[in-house]
Amino acid sequence: MxxxxxxxxxxxxxxxxxxxxxxxxxxxxxxxxxxxxxxxxxxxxxxxxxxxxxxxxxxxELAEHWSLDGGGQALAIAELSPAGIVLRDALLAKALVPTEDVRVAWPDLDGRLTRFTASR
Structure with a gap:
């Protein structure tokens, strides 16, 4: 690499x-x-x-929901730049409810973000 x-x-x-x-x-x-x-x-x-x-x-795929560190919360990408990846609670963000930003370093070489899958 x-x-x-x-x-x-x-x-x-x-x-x-x-x-x-x-x-x-x-x-x-x-x-x-x-x-x-x-x-x-x-x-x-x-x-x-x-x-x-x-x-x-x-x-x-940027419009999909993501999981951070294998967690159970659906997150949406709000910003993506060399300064970092900003995520927000996907459901709250969709409803335009203020939510706390979650920040991840860019690029995500540690694989902290994975596609969210809802458990049934």
Missing amino acids: TAVSDWVAVTRDDGETVGYLDSQSPDYDPVVPRNRLGHAVGEPQSYVDAEELLISRGIG
């Missing part, structure tokens, strides 16, 4: 960043495709294949 500052941003035609390429060698072959949160979303692969994967995935 290269330093985060060396990741190459992958953008769509509209200029939206959809992820990053994390080089595994000085010649960028192979690279690990990473989503906007910094999570690996595929195995090391060619630059072109990884770029195409990220573009096809898009950023829809």
Whole structure:
């Protein structure tokens, strides 16, 4: 893994960043495709294949609910930038009720955020 500052941003035609390429060698072959949160979303692969994967995935997952450290609370991403990831209680935020911000370092290389699954 290269330093985060060396990741190459992958953008769509509209200029939206959809992820990053994390080089595994000085010649960028192979690279690990990473989503906007910094999570690996595929195995090391060619630059072109990884770029195409990220573009096809898009950023829809950012609208999903997330769990922090395996907790049972559904969180929504309110902000995402190099300054950090800001999350809020998903139900309260949807109802526009003020809620306490939860902050996580960006990129989330420790995998603190996982997709929320409601227990039945």
